[in-house]
Amino acid sequence: MKKILALAMTVVMSGLLLAGCGSAGSTASAPANTAPQKIVVGLDDNFPPMGFRDEKNNLVGFDIDLATEAAKRLGMQVEFKPIDWNSKEVELNSKKIDVLWNGLTITEERKKNIAFTKAYMENRQIIVVLPNSDIKTKANLAGKTVGVQDGSSSVDALNNDAATLKTFKELKKYSDNVNALLDLKAGRVDAVVVDEIVGRYYTNKKPGEYTILSDNFGSEEYGVGLRKDDTQLLEKIQKALDDMKKDGKAAEISQKWFGENIVK
Numbered sequence: 001m002k003k004i005l006a007l008a009m010t011v012v013m014s015g016l017l018l019a020g021c022g023s024a025g026s027t028a029s030a031p032a033n034t035a036p037q038k039i040v041v042g043l044d045d046n047f048p049p050m051g052f053r054d055e056k057n058n059l060v061g062f063d064i065d066l067a068t069e070a071a072k073r074l075g076m077q078v079e080f081k082p083i084d085w086n087s088k089e090v091e092l093n094s095k096k097i098d099v100l101w102n103g104l105t106i107t108e109e110r111k112k113n114i115a116f117t118k119a120y121m122e123n124r125q126i127i128v129v130l131p132n133s134d135i136k137t138k139a140n141l142a143g144k145t146v147g148v149q150d151g152s153s154s155v156d157a158l159n160n161d162a163a164t165l166k167t168f169k170e171l172k173k174y175s176d177n178v179n180a181l182l183d184l185k186a187g188r189v190d191a192v193v194v195d196e197i198v199g200r201y202y203t204n205k206k207p208g209e210y211t212i213l214s215d216n217f218g219s220e221e222y223g224v225g226l227r228k229d230d231t232q233l234l235e236k237i238q239k240a241l242d243d244m245k246k247d248g249k250a251a252e253i254s255q256k257w258f259g260e261n262i263v264k
Contacts, residue, residue, distance in 0.1 A: 004264070005229065037076055037077065038079060039067075039071060039076055039077075039078055039098045040079045040080075040081050040091060040096075040099075041079065041080050041081065041098070041099050041102075042082075042083045042088060042096070042097035042100050043063070043064075043080060043100075043102035044085040044162070045057075045082035046177075047102055047198060048062050048178075048201050048202060049178065049197070049198070049201040049257045049258070050062050050063040050064075050102050050103040050197065051063050051102045053143060059080050059082075061257070062253060062254070063101050063102050063103060064080065064256075066101075066120075066241075066244070066250065066253055067080075067099075067101045067255070069099065069249060069253065070237055070240035070241060071243060073240045073244075074236050074237070081096075081097055083097065084151075084190065085102075085152070085176075086151030087151075088100050088225075089110070092114060092225065092226075092227060093113065093114075093184060093227060095227075098226070098230070098233065099225060099226050099233075100216050100224070100225035100226075101224045101225075103121075103195060103197065104225045105123070105153035105156070105195075105220045105221065106119060106221050109156070114225045115225070115226045115227065115231070115234055116223035116226075117223045118223065118237075118239055119222060119223050119264050120222060120223065120224075120241055120245075121197070121222040121262060122219060122221055123196050123220050123221070123222060124216045124218065125158075125196070125216055125218055125220070126193070126194060126196045126200075126212050126216050126217075127191055127213040128181065128184065128191065128193075128199050128212055128213075129190070129210070129211050129213065130184065130185070131210070131211045132229060133211065135213070136213065137213065138213075138215045140168035141164060141167065142168070143167065143191050144156075144191060145168070145170075145171075145188075145189045146168050146171055146172065147174055147180035147184060147192040147193075148171060148172070148174070148192065148194070149177045149179065149194070150175065152195070153220055154195065155173070155192060157193065157217040157218050157220070158217060160218065161217055172188075172189055175199050177192070177199070178202065180192045181199075181203075181210070185210075192198060197258075201258075215226060224237055224241075245263060251263060
C-alpha cells in the first residue's frame with residue numbers, strides 16, 4: 001500500500017512539475033514595449049500614388065512599397081488595413097492598427113497624440129483648377145466653392161490661413177481627393193486644395209484637364225505615425241528607413257512612382 005501511495009505521489013508531483021514548466025512557457029508575458037512580429041499599417045486606400053487600389057483591386061503605391069521593404073528588413077509580416085482616414089488617430093490609439101503610413105503629415109497638433117519617425121518626404125498644399133478657370137491666385141478663391149479631403153492636412157493648411165478661408169463661399173469636404181477632383185471636373189466645385197504629390201500624380205494622368213496654380217497653402221513633411229509608447233518599433237522602423245536611404249532602395253522606389261528621387 002505504501003509503495004502504491006508513494007508511486008501515486010511521484011506521478012502527481014511529476015505532473016505538477018510538468019504543468020508548472022508548461023505554464024511558465026505559455027504565460028510568460030513579452031517584455032514591455034517589444035516590437036511585434038507583424039505590423040498592421042493603417043491607410044487611406046484611395047490616396048494615389050502613396051496607397052491606392054489598382055485595376056485588379058490590389059493595394060499598391062509608394063508608401064505600400066516602402067512599408068513592405070521596411071517590414072522585410074525587420075523580419076516582420078505586414079498587413080495593410082484601409083481605415084477611415086478622418087478617424088486615423090482613434091484607429092491607432094485603440095490598437096486596431098500599429099502604424100499610420102500613408103502620406104501622413106507631421107504637425108504639432110498630431111504630435112500631441114502620436115509619435116513620428118523623421119520626415120522622409122516633403123510636400124506642399126497646392127490649388128487645382130480647370131484650365132479655363134478665372135482663379136489665378138489664392139485671392140481669387142473669394143466667393144468660390146473649394147473642395148478638400150476631410151481629415152487631411154489640406155484642411156489644417158486652410159485653417160492656418162483663416163484670412164483666405166473665410167472668403168470662401170463654401171468649403172466642401174470629401175471622403176477622398178479623387179472624388180474632389182472629379183467634382184471639380186464636373187463643375188460642382190471651383191477649386192481643390194490637395195497634397196502636391198497626390199495632385200500632380202492624378203493630374204499628370206489626365207493632361208490638359210486640370211491646372212495647378214503657382215500659389216499654394218504652404219509646405220509640410222511626411223512621416224510614419226505610431227503610438228507614443230511604441231518606442232522600440234519606432235526605432236526599428238526609423239533604422240530601416242535610414243538604411244534604405246543609404247543603400248539606394250528608397251531612391252529606387254521613388255523613381256518607380258515619381259520618376260525621380262524625392263525622398264528626403
